[in-house]
Amino acid sequence: MQNADIARILNRLANMLDIEGANAFRVHAYRSAAQTIESHPRALQEMVTHDAPLTELDGIGRDLAEKITELINTGRLTVLEEAEKRLPSGLLQLLRVSQLGPRRIRQLHEALGIDSLETLKKAARDGRIRALEGFGEKTEAGILKEAERLNDAPPRTRLDEAHRAADDLIAWLEHAKSAQRLSAAGSLRRGRETVGDLDILVSSEDGPAIMAHLMAYPEIAETVSHGKTKSTLRLHSGLQVDVRVVGDESFGAALYYFTGSRAHNIATRKMATDRGLRINEYGVYKGKQQLAGRTEEEVLAQIDLPWIPPELRENRGEIEAALEGTLPELVTLDDIRGDLHMHTTASDGKASLEDMARAAKRRGYRYIAVTDHSQRLAMANGLDARRLREQMTEIDALNERLKNFTVLKGNEVDILEDGSLDLPDDVLKALDVCVFSIHSRFDLSREKQTARILRAMDNPYVNILAHPTGRIINGREGYDVDMEAVLHGAKARGVFLEINAQPARLDLADHWARMARDIGVMLAINTDAHATEQLGHMALGVTQARRGGLERQDVLNTRTVTQLRKLMKR
Template sequence: MQNADIARTFNQLADLLEIQGANAFRVRAYRSAAQTIEGLSAAVSDMIERGEDLTTLGGIGKDLAEKIETLHHSGSLPALDEAGKQVPAGLIELTRIDSLGPKRVKALYDELGVDSLDALKQAAREQRISALSGFGRKTERKILEEADRLHQQAGRTRLDEARQAAEGLRHHIEQCAGVEQVVVAGSYRRRRETVGDLDMLVVAEDGERVMAHVGEWQEIERVALRGETKTTVHLNSGLQVDVRVVPGESFGAALYYFTGSQAHNVAVRKMAVARDLKLNEYGVFESDEQLAGRTEEEVLAQVELPWIPPELRENCGEIEAAQAGKLPELVTRDDIRGDLHMHTTATDGKASLEEMAEAGRRQGYNYIAITDHSQRLAMANGLDAARLREQLADIDELNERLKRFTVLKSIEVDILEDGQLDLPDEVLGELDLCVASIHSRFNLDRERQTERLLRAMDNPHVSLIAHPTGRIVNGRDGYELDMQRIVDGAAERGVCLEINAQPARLDLRDIHARMAKEAGVLIAISTDAHATDQLDHMVFGVDQARRGWLEKDDVLNTRTLPQLRKALKR
């Protein structure tokens, strides 16, 4: 099983147990294990095949390690099957609604018999939920909105989960004799935060051999269609994958066509028609003569366009920019010099201060910032002023031992409901940078939530607003904000905004990152890592930045340390 499948299984088990009222420590253990596995850059299945000890992973004891191995070998977990017998399967889906935790789901089931998403929506429309103690009309309306959102998101897979499947299958296909090239196209190649399915293109002489080889991959649940040059499979995770074998002379045209987006492709095809050309997945043709098709560059050259980075192909101005010679030189992972958001065991991280610093060095960085939580986040063991000062002293001592690498003093300070910060200015003034964020009262209206963030940015110590909209990919839309006012406010005050590279966040969205760029607001791409492996998530943040048209100079942490310190001065 993929890491995402194992993590999802443990989270489902935790939800079922919590609905049943099981021991809180047991529930927490499964959630912690899921978080650990989800954040790993290495595949747990590969670790098992190599005989590695899973108990070396944070939060994984002997019992959980045995359960992971059971999942790997059998594809199922007896503990989950047993828990599922006690609770209707539909209740798991209800826990994905942000307004509903397991306890509220249980109340809805016990009091109203709500056991599915459809039953929940019907109960909300009939205003039966608001009649229950602890809910109310506002909560009922929010539940209905989120239930509708879940229907819209159905069948879409988060980019990081799709990546595990895509890379695993790509590697499998490459082992097939005669395969020359394998590329994943579609929205995955455009690096959208979620994908509906995967499109894989293969250059090979023997299509039938490739199709047979694809069907042997262990992650396939069933083969839906198998032809001479195309196979459609459904993975254990539910993700659909279409694998096509294409001739080398058409590979560039097929790659361009299947990368999309549809709106971008339609616009470019119209340009071809205007030149009496036909552009499709087989190539560019004048009458019956193929003019191009082997590479994307030669395909686009036929309509007098340069190569356009896949992340920009959304028909949002990239064609006009290409025609004018003004395509951005997009930021790359190699441009990143440091990471400005991460956590240690001082709060809710799984690695020590020194371990996070060493992980940063392995990434090739010049600096990192340690941004543990502040005291308001009690569930994360947040730091008060005294404990923060102790950590600052530890950072000073560590920096004396490090060579050509710097740990910056910081904190992820909570923004309170009135826009004030969770720690006094006196201690915030001792930091190299102050990262501020919202972790509570997501339900404030648009005006109040916007003012809350703007008041936080008024504090002269605030350097950066982390995960500014609070959204969770395939989870919640985020709180209501006037993003234009937020971006303009950041520009006026000299405050930076963050693209949080956690695949579950990717916040800012791409459109907001582009909005910030146009306003001259610097963006930090940070991982919000809670373990050393999660520093690898930087690639997802860079992908998001590229979709937002960001160049190297638009990104705060592409700067050298002296340049960074200068940029942070308000």
């Protein structure tokens, strides 16, 4: 059982208890433990096998450690099974509707018997929801509109979870004696924020030997099909995997073909046809003669194209740019000099101010901004003006001890419903970096939500709009906002937006990142880390930026700290 599987189960339990109305601190404990486990560098399965105490992990006491051990040893969690007997599982799907939190879902279930997306939609169409206290006609219409966009199909796998599954399987296949080159392909290689299934390619002259080694992989839950050069499997996580073996002379062609996207491949196959050539998963052919196939570069050269980064292969202008010699030089992880959004134990983080700073320094960064929550988020232990000023003093003292590294004074200040901010201007003025964001009233109309954000931008002391749409991947849709108007507003005011690299957010989406680039709004790629391990999410944020076609100069935190300070002064 992988850490991600354990975290997913604990989050499911937390959601069910939250809907039931269980003690808020108990619910928070499960969510917090899931967050800790998901980012923990050591597999808890291994810790349990070697009798390493799970209570050493932050936020995991004896009772929770016993439950995790039960889950690892038996594959079952009694407390979850009991909760599932008490509540219909379809209630969890309702959390994907942004207007519905646990309290409202409980109210709908108790008053109207709603227990699935289908029964929710029917009740809304029948006009039965508006009569409940706290809802009304407008809220009912918003619920119906969003529920109709959703369906009961299982959600696609998040990018970070797909990466872990692919990395583990590739590490297993590397031990097969006849394996040569290995790679993930498909939407995972293109960096899409969710993945439907995995494509794994292996070059080898002995397909049956690779397949035999594959079938001993302990994460296999079901063998869908099994052959000499291709097998389809389902992992314990539910993720489906296709593993293909090709000769090494065809590995580049197979990698290109199975990376996709389909629209990109159709366009390049037409280019090949126009030249009297044929491209397939085995190579580039003129008649029966293979002209190329060993590498992707060889394949593309046959149709007069340079290598195109996988993140751009969506047939959104990358082929035309390649032909014109104007492909962007995409930003890389090595370009990032700092991280401008993170949390410490002062609010809801897991590590101290100094621990976060030293962990970032070990990653080669030159600066960070510490941006704990403001007072409005009481459940996150948000900072009021007094506590924030105390933290600023603590940062000054830490900066005196650190060498060649700067901790910037920051805060993630809440945007209130009317667009005002959660802390007074005299406090915000003293910050080096002010991140501002929405954590409430997702149900405002498009016009009001947009006006709310633009008014917040009018404050001269804010800098970076965090997780700009508020979405949670596989959890909830973002709030309704005119993102183009927000981007133009940011440009006019000298404000920046964020690509939040938390794998459940990856917010902005790639198409909005591309629009920001075209409008001329720089984006900060930030991890929103709540633990030192989560600083590693930066790689996912960089992938999202690359899918948006961003270059180094389009990203705020590729600047030096001196350049950054100037940009923060509006």
